[in-house]
Amino acid sequence: MTTQLTDYLQAYGWNEQWSNKSDACSEKLGKAAPARVIAQYSHAYKVMSSSGERLANVSGRFEFQAAGKGDFPAVGDWVMADMLDESPPRAVIQAVLPRQSSMARKVAGSIPDEQIIGANMDFLFITLAMNGDFNVRKLERYLIAAWESGATPVVLLTKSDLCEDPERYIAEVEDIAPGVHVHMVSALENQGKDALLSYLKPGRTVAVTGSSGVGKSTLLNWLAEDEWQSTSGIRESDARGRHTTTHRELFLLPSGALMMDTPGMRELQLWDSEEGWQQAFSDIEDLAGRCRFRDCKHEGEAGCAVQAAIHSGELDGGRYSNYKKTERELARLARKENSTLRQRDKKQAASKNSRSRGHKRRSMEDWGE
Structure with missing residues (x-):
């Protein structure tokens, strides 16, 4: 890209890698320029462009070509957009640059998306x-x-000021999160901030996720040393939180890092996550590799290393049950997704054949004339 980018994009994580991706895309899009999605609303986006913030929408062509919701821009995406000379300044998103990472979930309802x-x-x-x-x-x-x-992934155990035995919680998390760093923090007592500074380097993007009321917005305000997001307490009856963040947004911290605040989730429905599932349960996968038989179902077969670990106390039975539960959930999702794709392919083929027959009929009529 020949245009000299301003500090706006660089502050929001622009680098040579993204520049190369945009160069490959800009040949097809003409005057479209890069921008980063920093907020997502129900029908619009806020993007950071080389000239500052702009409200944005996707183009009609983009919307028509999108196969599903996952193709649309999300907070953190780098996009190519036409910058409109209007007041207030607006942009029209033409393309999303290939993502380096993305956290996804299944949308609510029966349709797999x-x-x-x-x-x-x-x-x-x-x-x-x-x-x-x-x-x-x-x-x-x-x-x-x-x-x-x-x-x-990094696990943050929040509200340590409300906990009488935090070490027990830390041990429980470390047992089920092999290879993941675990930190205990308390914004109220200003504890644990130093441990997070190594992640919050200039240009890095950190997303914060979790259930409602766990302190995500409080964490953002604490690290920003300002009241950027409103917060609320929890219900005393069940320790459940209330939604205070209503949309996803990307904030530039004083450290130069970017933090993404997201609304709390009552339930996380998994999307295509075979590799993530294997990584999250890598300890069980390792045990399964030691079973006597390769096709061991871990249901009482001789020489089953998984059942032996459960009986000895090395593996928690609840963790193994969740391992099997999420395995079945992902298998059901895959079947639904494959069925949806087959139905979509049939409709596209039928539509194509219908257009082809119509074209052939018109050609014959023209010939007859």
């Missing part, structure tokens, strides 16, 4: 409060999605 939670993150902070809502089975689901995303 993908929703992108955030894109192009370097680290994914999975927040879990050390209170009555603490649940390692729920954390395992987040770890599946995190490993699948391509970003590096």
Whole structure:
């Protein structure tokens, strides 16, 4: 790209790698220029361009060609857009540059489709409060999605000031999160911030995810040393939080890092996550490799290393149950997705044949004339 980019894009993570991707794309899009999606609303986006912030929409052609929701821009995406000379300044998004990472989940409902939670993150902070809502089975689901995303997962145990035995919580998380760094933080008591500074380098993007009320917005305000997001407490009856973040947004921290705040999720429905599932349960996968038989179902076969580990206490039975549960969930999703794709292919083929017959009929009529 020949245009000299301003500090706006560089501050939001622009580098040589993204420049190369945009060069490959710009040949097809003419005057389209790069921008980063920094906020996502119901029917619009906010992007950071070389000239500053702009509201943006996707073009009609983009919307027509998108195969599903996962093809649309998400917060963190780098896009190519036409910059309109209007007041206030607007942009029309023509293309999304290939993502380096993306966290996805299945949309609500029976139709299998993908929703992108955030894109192009370097680290994914999975927040879990050390209170009555603490649940390692729920954390395992987040770890599946995190490993699948391509970003590096990091677990943050929040609200340590409300916990009488934080070491127990840390041990439980470390047992089910092999290879993942775990940090205990408290914004109220200003504890644990130093441990996070190594992730918050200039140009890096960190997304924060987790259930409602675990302290994601509080964490952002604490690291920003300012009140950027509103916060609320939790219900005393069940330790559940209320939604305070209503949309996804990317913030530039004083350190130069970018932090993505996301609305809390009551439930994380998994999307295509085979590799993430294997990584999240790598300890069980390693045990399965030691079974006497390659096709061992771990249901009582002789020489089953998995069942032996459960009986000895090396492997928690609840973790193994969740391993099997999420395996079945992903298998059902794959079957639904394949069925949807087959139906879509049939409709496209039928439409193509119909157009072909119509063209042939018109040609014959023209010949007859």
